[in-house]
Amino acid sequence: MVPLIGAALVLLLGKQPNLREAVSITTAVVLFTLVLDVTEHTFNQVDMVATWVEPMPGLGISFAVEPLGVLFALVASFLWIITTIYSIGYMRGHNEDNQTRFFFCFALAISSVMAISFAENLLTLFIFYEVLTLSTYPLVTHAGTREARRGGRVYLGILLSTSVAFLLLAIIGTWATTGTLQFTPGGIFFGGESEEVLAILLVLFCYGVGKAAIMPFHRWLPSAMVAPTPVSALLHAVAVVKAGVFSILKIVIYIFGVENISAIASADLMLYIAAATVLFSSAIAMTKDNLKARLAYSTVSQLSYIVVGALLATSVAVAGASLHIVTHAVGKITLFFCAGAIMVASHKKNISEMVGLGRQMPITMIAFAVGALSIIGLPPMAGTWSKWYLLMGALEADKLIIVVVLTVSTLLNVAYLLPMPIKAFFAPGGQNQPPWSWAETKEAPLPSLIAIVITMTACVMLFLNPQPIIDLINLIPSVSTDIKG
Amino acid sequence: MLEQHFLILPIVLPLVAAPICILLGRGQLAWLLATMVSAASFVISLTMLQSTIELGALSYAVGGWQPPWGIEIRIDTASALVLSVVTAISTLVLIYAKASIAEEIDSAQHALFYTAHMLCLAGLSGILTTGDAFNLFVFLEISSLATYTLVSLAADKRALIASFRYLVMGTIGATFILIGVGMMYMQTGTLNMLDLAARISAEGASRTLNTGLAFILVGVSVKLALFPLHMWLPPAYTHAPSAVSAFLASTATKVAVYVMVRFIFTIYGPDYVFLSMGMDVILLGLAIVGIFKCSYMAALQANVKTVLAYSSVAQIGYMILGISLVSAAGLMAGILHIFNHALMKGALFMAVGAVLLRTGSVDIRAFHGLGKRMPWTMAAFTIAGLSLIGMPLTVGFVSKWYLVTAALEQQQWLIAVLVLLGSLLAMVYIGRIVEAAYMRDDIDANDRVKEAPMLMLIPMWILVIANVYFGIDNSLTVGAAEAAAQWLINPSATGGLAQ
Numbered sequence: 005m006v007p008l009i010g011a012a013l014v015l016l017l018g019k020q021p022n023l024r025e026a027v028s029i030t031t032a033v034v035l036f037t038l039v040l041d042v043t044e045h046t047f048n049q050v051d052m053v054a055t056w057v058e059p060m061p062g063l064g065i066s067f068a069v070e071p072l073g074v075l076f077a078l079v080a081s082f083l084w085i086i087t088t089i090y091s092i093g094y095m096r097g098h099n100e101d102n103q104t105r106f107f108f109c110f111a112l113a114i115s116s117v118m119a120i121s122f123a124e125n126l127l128t129l130f131i132f133y134e135v136l137t138l139s140t141y142p143l144v145t146h147a148g149t150r151e152a153r154r155g156g157r158v159y160l161g162i163l164l165s166t167s168v169a170f171l172l173l174a175i176i177g178t179w180a181t182t183g184t185l186q187f188t189p190g191g192i193f194f195g196g197e198s199e200e201v202l203a204i205l206l207v208l209f210c211y212g213v214g215k216a217a218i219m220p221f222h223r224w225l226p227s228a229m230v231a232p233t234p235v236s237a238l239l240h241a242v243a244v245v246k247a248g249v250f251s252i253l254k255i256v257i258y259i260f261g262v263e264n265i266s267a268i269a270s271a272d273l274m275l276y277i278a279a280a281t282v283l284f285s286s287a288i289a290m291t292k293d294n295l296k297a298r299l300a301y302s303t304v305s306q307l308s309y310i311v312v313g314a315l316l317a318t319s320v321a322v323a324g325a326s327l328h329i330v331t332h333a334v335g336k337i338t339l340f341f342c343a344g345a346i347m348v349a350s351h352k353k354n355i356s357e358m359v360g361l362g363r364q365m366p367i368t369m370i371a372f373a374v375g376a377l378s379i380i381g382l383p384p385m386a387g388t389w390s391k392w393y394l395l396m397g398a399l400e401a402d403k404l405i406i407v408v409v410l411t412v413s414t415l416l417n418v419a420y421l422l423p424m425p426i427k428a429f430f431a432p433g434g435q436n437q438p439p440w441s442w443a444e445t446k447e448a449p450l451p452s453l454i455a456i457v458i459t460m461t462a463c464v465m466l467f468l469n470p471q472p473i474i475d476l477i478n479l480i481p482s483v484s485t486d487i488k489g
Numbered sequence: 490m491l492e493q494h495f496l497i498l499p500i501v502l503p504l505v506a507a508p509i510c511i512l513l514g515r516g517q518l519a520w521l522l523a524t525m526v527s528a529a530s531f532v533i534s535l536t537m538l539q540s541t542i543e544l545g546a547l548s549y550a551v552g553g554w555q556p557p558w559g560i561e562i563r564i565d566t567a568s569a570l571v572l573s574v575v576t577a578i579s580t581l582v583l584i585y586a587k588a589s590i591a592e593e594i595d596s597a598q599h600a601l602f603y604t605a606h607m608l609c610l611a612g613l614s615g616i617l618t619t620g621d622a623f624n625l626f627v628f629l630e631i632s633s634l635a636t637y638t639l640v641s642l643a644a645d646k647r648a649l650i651a652s653f654r655y656l657v658m659g660t661i662g663a664t665f666i667l668i669g670v671g672m673m674y675m676q677t678g679t680l681n682m683l684d685l686a687a688r689i690s691a692e693g694a695s696r697t698l699n700t701g702l703a704f705i706l707v708g709v710s711v712k713l714a715l716f717p718l719h720m721w722l723p724p725a726y727t728h729a730p731s732a733v734s735a736f737l738a739s740t741a742t743k744v745a746v747y748v749m750v751r752f753i754f755t756i757y758g759p760d761y762v763f764l765s766m767g768m769d770v771i772l773l774g775l776a777i778v779g780i781f782k783c784s785y786m787a788a789l790q791a792n793v794k795t796v797l798a799y800s801s802v803a804q805i806g807y808m809i810l811g812i813s814l815v816s817a818a819g820l821m822a823g824i825l826h827i828f829n830h831a832l833m834k835g836a837l838f839m840a841v842g843a844v845l846l847r848t849g850s851v852d853i854r855a856f857h858g859l860g861k862r863m864p865w866t867m868a869a870f871t872i873a874g875l876s877l878i879g880m881p882l883t884v885g886f887v888s889k890w891y892l893v894t895a896a897l898e899q900q901q902w903l904i905a906v907l908v909l910l911g912s913l914l915a916m917v918y919i920g921r922i923v924e925a926a927y928m929r930d931d932i933d934a935n936d937r938v939k940e941a942p943m944l945m946l947i948p949m950w951i952l953v954i955a956n957v958y959f960g961i962d963n964s965l966t967v968g969a970a971e972a973a974a975q976w977l978i979n980p981s982a983t984g985g986l987a988q
Contacts, residue, residue: 065961131881138880142927153924160920168879168912173905176890180897 215248321397731842
């Protein structure tokens with residue numbers, strides 16, 4: 005609710021930029037504090053449930069707190085604060101129009117994310133999933149140019165089509181077969197259903213959650229790159245994509261039940277499709293010169309890591325997947341922030357142009373290197389832990405091919421992420437650069453820089469102290485980070 | 490003493506008001522009278538709805554002549570629900586019309602507009618409340634003639650041609666119904682609906698009755714614009730005055746759906762129609778083709794009113810689809826969609842009418858930049874459009890949900906998939922318009938456009954808010970639709986007589 009009030013206030017204060025920004029930040033901070041409070045209650049095993057209305061008999065729009073949702077809410081609310089700070093710097097630096105509409109939709113999007121993270125049943129999840137798509141559409145098409153419109157059309161088209169044609173069908177199908185849509189530990193299918201129905205439902209759910217960007221329905225992600233960078237940061241680290249994989253995790257854990265997934269015929273099929281997505285999108289990422297496009301395909305690949313973890317259906321793998329939500333969010337948002345900073349400060353979009361940029365934007369480039377290392381999964385960055393658990397989970401499930409896929413993909417990550425910071429710092433300075441680009445470039449605007457530094461630090465800190473997050477993950481039923489055997 | 494004759498008021502009031510309107514001449518008085526009569530009818534129909542849900546069907550003998558020889562007014566939950574929709578939309582459209590027809594209809598004919606509207610309302614109310622098959626035909630003709638007049642009133646010459654085409658097709662349809670009724674009479678000797686039902690079930694099938702049914706169904710299909718008998722609708726809705734389109738899109742075809750339901754379920758009985766004659770497959774097939782072909786056509790149009798017209802045909806396909814599932818759930822979904830679609834389409838046509846008023850055109854290019862210049866109108870359009878697509882928190886979602894659930898109940902996964910795919914097409918044709926309004930801003934002429942007048946915005950937004958409200962709290966509408974479906978599938982003995 006808090007972000008909704010914030011959204012309304014933003015709309016009202018549209019004419020006064022400073023006040024409006026203050027409202028955005030305050031709301032974000034308030035939200036985070038509330039979520040922290042909720043987290044503490046969760047650790048103390050306190051249950052919180054609330055129901056709003058019941059549009060259909062037996063199906064309410066209701067919310068319940070559970071550890072995975074809390075995890076997502078924490079990530080989202082924390083990063084919202086940072087993104088808001090960053091956006092202020094970016095929007096002003098770029099002198100964008102329609103800033104009121106921007107911050108309004110931002111707040112609306114976050115409130116739907118909060119609703120998704122605390123959804124108690126599939127109907128609530130679906131409702132706010134759609135609200136999220138709709139509220140982020142104006143953000144994606146913010147620039148108002150023809151490419152923006154086209155990108156927005158692809159974005160909206162794929163997301164709405166997959167959700168209506170697949171997800172809604174899966175939801176109503178589940179409702180028809182089991183009579184309930186509530187998220188329950190251990191799943192809601194109690195053996196009465198036929199094999200084919202379960203298999204079809206699983207496929208429908210996986211593809212229905214278009215925000216998880218499983219191939220071939222991944223195209224919306226690179227198309228959404230037309231958005232201003234804070235939007236891309238929000239979309240690809242915090243809100244939209246994480247809502248997607250979060251939904252899949254929730255469905256795996258609470259609708260099907262972790263132990264039951266391996267029994268479903270189509271689980272292996274989806275697992276291999278997700279694994280293929282990991283590899284193919286990493287490969288595509290290597291071919292992209294536009295930095296944001298490269299990061300977009302990297303995100304597609306990383307999202308499928310999480311889906312792979314979910315479908316491996318061992319408790320460790322699912323734990324790894326949940327942890328990856330956090331680590332990828334922090335790492336990717338750092339990378340996108342840097343991309344945006346580079347664009348604002350030096351107006352460069354392509355990697356080939358960024359040779360030697362380390363001299364002008366040292367902080368940004370260091371942050372980029374840190375984020376890259378986290379995504380790749382090397383210590384001392386946060387991504388190490390999630391990769392570790394995912395690999396362990398794959399071993400535990402006896403799926404050696406997945407281990408191979410994960411390893412190869414890590415190598416690909418190196419190939420497409422590291423050249424940039426290396427070239428930025430170590431390329432010979434004045435020799436290949438045309439002289440004019442030396443003197444004028446400067447660092448990113450201060451708010452953006454602060455944001456970048458914070459997320460970069462988070463990457464490191466989560467490596468050093470992942471324990472609170474891991475404790476939270478261990479609270480999720482059927483999920484544990486204890487590696488057996 | 491008036492309470493005794495309560496049930497016939499929805500017909501009598503507009504009928505009396507009609508000639509008075511023409512006497513009142515141009516100006517405010519005709520509008521005022523029409524609106525008040527319409528509002529009164531609405532209130533009456535709500536009380537009727539309440540009574541039928543509690544008591545069952547209500548009955549009233551016209552002129553004191555008892556059925557089955559006299560004409561009987563018989564109202565059950567289905568009638569009352571559709572009547573409430575019709576009168577509500579009528580009232581809202583009349584409020585809206587005052588500003589709208591100032592631009593679109595020659596001022597000398599304003600009084601004629603109100604008169605025709607009143608006649609149409611009387612006719613529709615008559616169809617909905619009568620318990621006599623021939624009487625139904627009479628009221629059908631009254632309302633149809635009134636609608637032909639209404640469509641032709643626009644200043645645009647094409648309205649005349651569209652109206653004529655509508656007239657020809659509509660009369661053929663009505664004649665078919667008459668022939669069908671005649672055949673039923675020939676076989677059973679009665680015209681009273683309940684009596685017919687009793688005699689048909691007693692006598693069983695016969696070739697006369699089968700032919701009669703076929704004629705009736707074809708005739709009704711023309712009226713409700715079932716594919717492929719829908720060709721009159723797009724030109725009529727496009728060229729008619731906006732207030733007329735709004736009214737007709739929400740009422741006339743819905744009443745025709747009601748007529749079909751009445752004939753199938755009450756008179757012939759579902760077993761006869763569906764089991765013996767296999768009508769469900771035919772209706773289902775036509776409904777599905779209609780949904781897809783017309784949604785596709787809607788996506789191709791440049792004129793926004795034509796988009797909405799084709800969309801209406803597609804939506805009617807959804808209603809027929811619900812009916813053809815031959816279950817209480819399917820019937821309920823279809824009836825619910827009657828209500829919900831009226832809310833959606835009414836709001837959409839009103840929004841387009843506002844655009845026509847302010848910009849003088851309903852081409853999609855006229856919409857560029859209107860997101861900023863007419864924010865309230867376009868917001869209304871967007872929300873109603875989202876409802877049409879079936880976004881959650883709107884009535885459209887509720888309709889889709891129940892339709893898909895009804896289909897799945899019958900193990901018809903394919904139909905469920907098709908229903909949802911239809912939504913995707915709706916996304917395309919609504920999305921085009923919304924995108925044009927918000928994303929493009931290149932028409933200089935639109936710079937001077939102002940927001941629509943209050944008299945148009947208020948009814949529009951009442952419908953939009955109803956859209957969202959009933960999308961979230963639909964115990965009322967779903968309950969009524971369920972009760973209606975139950976009564977239709979299992980009619981018990983008539984409820985208390987009104988006298």
